Amino acid sequence: MKAQASSAIQADKGWRIWWQLARPHTLTAAFVPVFLGTALAANDDAIHIPLFLAMMIASLLIQAATNMFNEYFDFARGLDHEESVGIGGAIVRNGVKPKTVLKLAFILFGIALLLGIYISLSTSLWIAVIGFVCMLVGYFYTGGPRPIAYTPFGEFMSGFFMGFVIIQIAYFIQTGAISQQSVFISIPISVLIGSIMLSNNIRDLDGDKESGRKTIAILIGRKNAIILLAAMFAFSYAWIIFMTLFTEAPYWLFITFLSIPKAIQAVKGFIGKTEPFEMMPAMVATAKTNTIYGLLMSVGIIISYFI
Secondary structure (H helix, E strand, O other), X not given: OXXXXXXXXXXXXXXXXXXXXXXXXXXXXXXXXXXXXXXXXOOOXXXXXXXXXXXXXXXXXXXXXXXXXXXXXXXXXXXXXXXXXXXXXXXXXXXXXXXHHHHHHHHHHHXXXXXXXXXXXXXXXXXXXXXXXXXXXXXXXXXXXXXXXXXXXXXXXXXXXXXXXXXXXXXXXXXXXXXXXHHHHHHHHHHHHXXXXXXXXXXXXXXXXXXXOOOHHHHHOHHHHXXXXXXHHHHHHXXXXXXXXXXXXXXXXXXXXXXXXXXXXXHHHHOOOOOHHHHHHHHHHHHHHHHHHXXXXXXXXXXXXXX
16 A cells, blocks of 8 residues: 555646645635635625635635645654655655745745735724734644644634634625624534544544644544544534524525535545555545535525525
C-alpha cells in the first residue's frame, strides 16, 4: 500500500504547484459560510454585491493563506516529507523555497486585510476587529510556539471561526444586524467544518502522535474518533429537524438530506483503514459533505423566499 501511495504522489508542475499549495478541497469551507450567510440575508434586504464579493474573496484568501502557513510550519518542524499525504507539497516535492511559501501566505493575508478595511468602512469598524481575530487564528492554527492544531481544540476553533463567525459577518454586512435564524443556521455548518478538521486528524493520527500532538483523534483513539465523526454528521441533520419544528426555518431545509449518502461514504471510508493514503477519499468525502450540505441549505432558503 505504501508503494502505491508513493507512485500516486507526484510532483506538480506550473500553475498546479500553487493551486495545490492552496489545498483547493478545503476552500469550500470558506466559500459555503459566506454564500449561506448572504443567502439568508437576501430575505431581509437587497444584497450589496460588492460587499458580498469582497467578503467571499477575503475568506478564500484567508483560508488559502492558512493552508500555506500550515505547509510552512509543518515543514519547519520536520513533519512533512516527500511522501506526505494531504499536503500541497510545494516545499517537499516541488522545490519551492519555504520562505516563498511564507511570503505568499502573508501577501494573501495583506490582500484580505485591504478587503476587510473596505468592508468595515462600509459597515462597521467591529468587522475589522473580528476579521483580524480570524486571521490571527488562521496563523496560530499551526504557527507560534503552541499551535492550535496540536491541541484538542482544533475542531472547535475552526468550526467556530470559519462557520459561526463567518456566517454572522456575511449576514451582518448585508443587514446591519444578526438574527436568531442566522445563529441557528450557522450551527450545523460549524459542526461540519469541524468534521473536516476531525477527518484530517483521523487520517494523520499516527504521524501526529509521533510529533507530540494531542488532537481529539489521538486522545480518544481512531475508532472513537470515527464514531464522533458519524455523530457530528448525525447532529447536523438532526438540527434541521429541530429548526423546522421549533423555529421559523422553512421545511425546504430538508433538501440538505440529499447529502446524507456522501456523509455515509465519508464514515465508511475511514472504517478499517490505517494508512493515510487509504483514508484520503474519506477525507475528501467529508469536505464534500460540508459543501453539498451548505449549498443545499442555501438553495432551500432561497426557494422558501418564492414559495
